[in-house]
Amino acid sequence: MNTNNMIQLQQVSKYYDSAVAVDKIDLTINRGEFCVLVGTSGCGKSTTLRMINRLIPHSGGKILIESQEINTFNEQTLRRRIGYAIQNTGLFPHWDVARNIGTVPRLLNWPKDKIQSRIEALLALLNLPYHEFAHKYPHELSGGQAQRVGVARALAGDPDVLLMDEPFGALDPITRESLQNELLRIQQQIHKTIVFVTHDMDEALKLANHIVVMDQGKIIQQATPYELLLNPVNEFVSQLLGGEDRGLKQAGLMSVGDFMRPIPPTPISTDQSSARVKPQDTLRLALSIMLWHQVETLDVMLNDCCVGQISLQQIMQAKPHASFN
Ligand SMILES: Nc1ncnc2c1ncn2[C@@H]1O[C@H](COP(=O)(O)OP(=O)(O)OP(=O)(O)O)[C@@H](O)[C@H]1O
Ligand SMILES: [Mg+2]
CATH class of the missing domain: 3.40.50.300 (P-loop containing nucleotide triphosphate hydrolases)
Incomplete structure (x- = not known):
């Protein structure tokens, strides 16, 4: 049992x-x-x-x-x-x-x-x-x-x-x-x-x-x-x-933090760019922001610091983990 x-x-x-x-x-x-x-x-x-x-x-x-x-x-x-x-x-x-x-x-x-x-x-x-x-x-x-x-x-x-x-x-x-x-x-x-x-x-x-x-x-x-x-x-x-729509739904299950290229936290003033995401945001949201702002890379922000970057290419290559969580 x-x-x-x-x-x-x-x-x-x-x-x-x-x-x-x-x-x-x-x-x-x-x-x-x-x-x-x-x-x-x-x-x-x-x-x-x-x-x-x-x-x-x-x-x-x-x-x-x-x-x-x-x-x-x-x-x-x-x-x-x-x-x-x-x-x-x-x-x-x-x-x-x-x-x-x-x-x-x-x-x-x-x-x-x-x-x-x-x-x-x-x-x-x-x-x-x-x-x-x-x-x-x-x-x-x-x-x-x-x-x-x-x-x-x-x-x-x-x-x-x-x-x-x-x-x-x-x-x-x-x-x-x-x-x-x-x-x-x-x-x-x-x-x-x-x-x-x-x-x-x-x-x-x-x-x-x-x-x-x-x-x-x-x-x-x-x-x-x-x-x-x-x-x-x-x-x-x-x-x-x-x-x-499966591709988009799949992107909706993966978070930016798992696929970004991390950098040492760097303070950035909030008005420098609006095209940014948070580590806990989904890749689907990141993709949508890229399309809207017509950019291929976004800064990943945590508490006014840039902690990484996520690119269109990283999103295209992202594969979810297929195991039970
Ligand atoms: N009291 C009942 N007498 C006869 N048939 C019933 C009764 N309750 C449910 N059914 C039938 O059993 C089947 C399953 O119903 P159920 O309510 O479980 O569906 P559901 O998946 O919850 O649907 P929904 O998304 O519309 O709520 C349906 O075909 C329904 O008509
Ligand atoms: Mg029901």
Whole structure:
């Protein structure tokens, strides 16, 4: 038995009458992994996710959390171990933010002061100042703020597993990107096992270290973002990856700092040139800035110092690492 396995689906199926929604899938998700299920509408993503926390009973196969069949868990254990966040948040409208976040800890009978400090810690983690947000009601929040509260609530019981079904699907692109960045930042601190559903391949490539492509209830391919971009198994996956846009998406997964020619840090005044990037920027952004400024080399800046240079040729030759990160 591999103790690193957090979630295992073995030949799992879901039938509605004679219709097959999920068809004998095998999937192993390791502890601490950010696994994204991606595929077109109706392919069985939500059904798969909701079978993991028993919101939908599976018709066949086995679902194990840390090697234990989920049907043997009692309700309370299930709630404690698996957090769940969905699109449009599902917040209780007549409860304020603090009470919404405290839902699971209250069900688990945590002492009052522990619940209170958990709510405070989660609001801080999600960048929602306590005095401003704790006593607001869901209708007083923007979509992005409500979605943050939804994530905080899902994390409240300190679950091992976090399930997220298109949590950012209803947000505008800018808010969506900022919440994706927040989620990546939070994951670096909390190291949960996350299973995230989206139909947006760019979101999958950005967030995942394990992408699962589904179609018609089956898993078509599983790989790291890099491996998927390098070797899509068929035309369907290739189309999902954006066809001819693959090169740009690949550049979007590599950072300038990994491919630049470093130089000893040299102070440069900020107005000298606007055609510059930061080490953590992607090669895709560097390419876009080069095109816009019609230059073939950019200074790489860190805290008002030039720390390297990146050239068009370096971008053309950059190859991602193809291993699981
Ligand atoms: N309660 C139900 N009764 C009958 N069929 C269902 C039911 N729920 C889902 N299905 C079917 O199961 C299949 C998978 O649905 P699911 O909701 O998992 O898709 P999805 O990949 O999440 O799609 P979307 O991206 O649109 O949310 C679909 O064909 C759907 O019509
Ligand atoms: Mg769905």
